[in-house]
Amino acid sequence: STLSVNSSGCRVVQSLLSHCPPEQVRQLTCLLEEPDTLAELVGDRFGTFVAQACLVHLAANSRALMKIVAGLQGRAGILGATQHGTFFLQRLVEVVGAGLEGAACILHEDVLGSVATLAVSEAGTRLVQAVVKVSSMGSVVRVARWLEENMELVVASRPAVFTALAVLERLGHRDR
Numbered sequence: 001s002t003l004s005v006n007s008s009g010c011r012v013v014q015s016l017l018s019h020c021p022p023e024q025v026r027q028l029t030c031l032l033e034e035p036d037t038l039a040e041l042v043g044d045r046f047g048t049f050v051a052q053a054c055l056v057h058l059a060a061n062s063r064a065l066m067k068i069v070a071g072l073q074g075r076a077g078i079l080g081a082t083q084h085g086t087f088f089l090q091r092l093v094e095v096v097g098a099g100l101e102g103a104a105c106i107l108h109e110d111v112l113g114s115v116a117t118l119a120v121s122e123a124g125t126r127l128v129q130a131v132v133k134v135s136s137m138g139s140v141v142r143v144a145r146w147l148e149e150n151m152e153l154v155v156a157s158r159p160a161v162f163t164a165l166a167v168l169e170r171l172g173h174r175d176r
Contacts, residue, residue: 001037004050014053029054033064035071041088042072048084052091059095062102069096069103069110076107076127077114086123090130097134108135115146125159129166140170 003009017025031037032054041047058064069092072079079085089111096104111118111131118124132140144167147154154160 001031001040001047004041005044005047007046010046010050013050017050017053017057025057029057029064032058033067033071038068038071039075042079042085043082045084048088051088055088055091055095065092065096065103066106068092069107073106073110076110077117077124080111080114080118080127081121081124083123086127089127093127093130093134104134107131108139112139112142115143116150119143119146119160119163120153120157122159125163128163132163132166132170140167143167144171 004013017028032051041051076089080089093107096107108131111127115128118128132143147164147167154164
């Protein structure tokens, strides 16, 4: 973790993840399952790149993904509003997929629970858009309802307008 939060060290760890034997990659990626290490990496401008590189190797490991989502639970509003946090969370949304079971459901709910904070921040709106793109239509309607109830705020906030556009696009493609 010390190397991962260093501007040069993060590149070393990313290289190790790309070139090490599977057992060593597993040893490196299992560190992401530790909540304190996960929070440190995701919350750091260099560590986020290492955490994202680990996700690639954990995509088929549903147990590990569930531990990562559980380790971040309740932090989507804070992490998603930062540049480095939103990059990781957007990637995590992609990796866990659109399923409404397990990790995806918990992650989507955590993001939607912070929609008031995330939809009006430049970094946060990208995370909300990522969830809207893959979540259930019920979740999309939930964001649409928030947008409707906060229309004055939405039209005054450029990020919120992008959130609204993503919702409208998803609603427009529901029958296709």
